[in-house]
Amino acid sequence: MFAALYVDGDPARLPDDTPDTVSLEFDTDYTPTYRCRACGEELTETVDGYETESGDTTCVDFEPAADTDPDYGEGPHEPERIPLSWCNSAAVHTDESEDSVTVSISVGDPRGAFTFTIRRVPDDTDGDLAGHLIMHTPYVGQPLAHMDLTPLRDGTHVVGPYAPTRRLRAVPPAA
Numbered sequence: 001m002f003a004a005l006y007v008d009g010d011p012a013r014l015p016d017d018t019p020d021t022v023s024l025e026f027d028t029d030y031t032p033t034y035r036c037r038a039c040g041e042e043l044t045e046t047v048d049g050y051e052t053e054s055g056d057t058t059c060v061d062f063e064p065a066a067d068t069d070p071d072y073g074e075g076p077h078e079p080e081r082i083p084l085s086w087c088n089s090a091a092v093h094t095d096e097s098e099d100s101v102t103v104s105i106s107v108g109d110p111r112g113a114f115t116f117t118i119r120r121v122p123d124d125t126d127g128d129l130a131g132h133l134i135m136h137t138p139y140v141g142q143p144l145a146h147m148d149l150t151p152l153r154d155g156t157h158v159v160g161p162y163a164p165t166r167r168l169r170a171v172p173p174a175a
């Protein structure tokens with residue numbers, strides 16, 4: 001099989017004809033996860049609030065909204081999460097010997113990932129599934145799971161620790 005790699009719609013030059021694995025790796029070392037909505041500086045969370053790399057907790061672009069607010073440029077930064085800062089990597093892996101394609105997305109331990117695989121059951125397999133495509137997806141209670149999953153509805157899960165307050169109230173702690 002021949003597959004061409006496209007990056008944002010343009011064909012990419014490759015050292016090999018057909019790569020088995022293509023991945024996007026995000027820099028996860030010392031990368032801030034917040035930035036300021038007003039001044040755009042990257043922020044780190046401290047006990048005194050959010051500060052820039054130079055330790056500045058005051059935002060030069062602060063604008064007072066209420067009478068009790070500090071003056072222009074004298075209030076705190078307004079933190080917002082940096083998009084995609086939750087992602088370590090995303091990859092596509094093909095395996096001709098398994099007749100499979102796997103997409104993996106890593107959001108927790110960078111050594112692991114959630115994987116989504118479609119493979120074809122060989123035609124010479126006994127049974128009804130011969131020749132059919134099978135899809136494997138992460139599931140709740142999976143052994144050695146990349147992260148915990150909580151189902152919201154069919155095909156949709158919350159990833160990672162999740163404790164909705166309504167459920168906590170409905171289930172009183174054991175005496």
Ligand SMILES: [Zn+2]
Binds near residue numbers: 038058
């Ligand atoms: Zn700011």
